[in-house]
Amino acid sequence: MTASHEPVAPAAHLGARTSDYDYALPESHIAQRPVEPRDASRLLVLDRRDGSLAHRTFRDVLELIPDGDAIVLNTTKVFRARLLGHRESGGPAEILLLRPAEGISDGLHFEAMIHPGGKLRPGRAVTIADDFTVEIVDTTPKRTRIVKLVTSGDAMAAVEAHGHVPLPPYIERADETGDVSRYQTVYANQAGSVAAPTAGLHFTDDLLARFDAKGIERVDVLLHVGAGTFRPVSDDDPAQHVMHEEWCEVSVEAAARINAIRARGNKIWVVGTTGVRTLETATDAHGVVQPYQGNTSIFLRPPYQFRGADHLITNFHLPKSTLIMLVAAFAGFDATMHAYRTAVAEQYRFYSYGDAMAIV
Numbered sequence: 001m002t003a004s005h006e007p008v009a010p011a012a013h014l015g016a017r018t019s020d021y022d023y024a025l026p027e028s029h030i031a032q033r034p035v036e037p038r039d040a041s042r043l044l045v046l047d048r049r050d051g052s053l054a055h056r057t058f059r060d061v062l063e064l065i066p067d068g069d070a071i072v073l074n075t076t077k078v079f080r081a082r083l084l085g086h087r088e089s090g091g092p093a094e095i096l097l098l099r100p101a102e103g104i105s106d107g108l109h110f111e112a113m114i115h116p117g118g119k120l121r122p123g124r125a126v127t128i129a130d131d132f133t134v135e136i137v138d139t140t141p142k143r144t145r146i147v148k149l150v151t152s153g154d155a156m157a158a159v160e161a162h163g164h165v166p167l168p169p170y171i172e173r174a175d176e177t178g179d180v181s182r183y184q185t186v187y188a189n190q191a192g193s194v195a196a197p198t199a200g201l202h203f204t205d206d207l208l209a210r211f212d213a214k215g216i217e218r219v220d221v222l223l224h225v226g227a228g229t230f231r232p233v234s235d236d237d238p239a240q241h242v243m244h245e246e247w248c249e250v251s252v253e254a255a256a257r258i259n260a261i262r263a264r265g266n267k268i269w270v271v272g273t274t275g276v277r278t279l280e281t282a283t284d285a286h287g288v289v290q291p292y293q294g295n296t297s298i299f300l301r302p303p304y305q306f307r308g309a310d311h312l313i314t315n316f317h318l319p320k321s322t323l324i325m326l327v328a329a330f331a332g333f334d335a336t337m338h339a340y341r342t343a344v345a346e347q348y349r350f351y352s353y354g355d356a357m358a359i360v
Contacts, residue, residue, distance in 0.1 A: 015302040015333030016302070017236050017238075018233045021233075021321070021337075022319045023319050024344070025344060029344060029347065029354075030170050030171075031352070032172065034353040037204060038058075038201060038202050039057070039203065040057060041354070041355045042057060043055075043056040043358055044339060044357045045064065045357070045358045045360060046336075046357060048360065051332075059207055062207065062216075065214075066216075068217075069268070070258065070261045071219070071271055072275045072279060073185075073218060073220055073275065074221055074278065075188060075222055076188060076274075077189060077190055077192065078183060078225075079097075079193070079194075081098070081163060081194040082175075083095040083096075083134060083159070085126040085128040086126065091119065093114070093120060095112050095113075095134050096227060097110045098113065099192070099226065099247065101146050108148050110147055110148075111147075112145050112146075114144075114147075120136050122145075124136050125150075128162050129161075129162045131152055131158075132150070132161075132162055134148070134150070167352075169230065185203065187200070194225065194226060194227050195225040195226070195352075197225060199271050199273070199315050199356060202356050219254050219257050221248070221249065221254055222250075222278070223247070223274040228246075229322075229323065230318070233320055233321065241322070243299040246274075246295065246296060246297075247294070248281060249293045250281075250290070254289075255292075258308070269312070269313060273317075273323050276326065277326070280298055281296040281298050300330075301326065301328070302333055304329040311358070312330050313356060313358050314357055314359070316348065343357070
């Protein structure tokens with residue numbers, strides 16, 4: 001019998017497939033509530049030079065960052081985007097406001113996710129409170145809805161009065177009074193997110209004051225986090241994944257400050273994957289940060305050469321998500337997955353209210 005000489009395709013490198021980013025996580029490791037105080041959470045420090053890991057407390061992050069370096073913070077604010085009400089039939093309904101509707105700037109029309117979708121076709125309405133109704137206006141190509149907020153007063157005031165904190169789906173409890181402030185960074189100042197930039201949840205006012213005293217600069221950027229941040233990559237080829245759009249901004253002042261910091265030889269520590277996506281969107285091929293305002297759908301995964309971020313502070317992310325792929329692009333695939341396996345073995349707390357990792 002003649003041996004077959006069929007050409008054999010080369011094996012894909014690790015990190016090229018979505019399945020490479022899977023890992024086993026006991027449900028008990030998914031944080032349902034935050035630790036107090038904020039900076040008492042644990043910090044896993046990953047050194048990219050040799051892949052070594054160190055176990056610290058988040059407030060120790062101050063010791064990792066030299067004076068003259070800068071931290072980049074996403075100052076978006078979570079709004080009470082989850083609206084619970086009832087349909088005309090009396091049945092329950094849920095509306096998750098995502099962002100203002102494209103092309104309609106009246107402050108009343110939003111793109112939204114709704115449930116039950118089959119019952120809420122255009123022309124129907126959901127009653128949230130006595131003087132607050134949401135009308136279903138249209139269906140988008142993405143199968144989300146365009147809705148209109150109807151109230152006699154200020155629409156966003158009604159949302160804040162009657163809405164709920166949009167906790168992520170893996171937090172298996174209803175939102176509570178404490179979540180209003182705790183699922184929010186202490187430096188949040190511009191409402192627009194339906195999920196918190198969670199790496200920032202560990203900072204306290206006192207810790208930030210100590211950063212200032214040490215001579216570590218703070219630079220603010222903005223990205224309004226959308227619900228798509230929780231959507232796993234369903235295709236095993238990440239290149240087939242359609243990335244969600246999010247609105248972001250790097251001001252003229254922020255761009256100039258970051259460029260000046262790097263020009264003098266200091267480094268940029270970005271807090272959170274949202275900050276990284278914002279900065280990489282605004283940084284040109286020469287490593288110069290440009291002012292930017294608009295949507296971004298940048299998908300950072302291996303292999304990728306980062307141009308704006310030198311170091312990263314982040315939380316632990318869902319398996320097979322775009323966020324863990326971003327971390328792998330930054331730290332290296334093998335080092336990232338080793339760090340995650342170690343965090344599981346050491347019983348770190350995962351996801352939004354969980355612990356943090358610093359990649360140095």
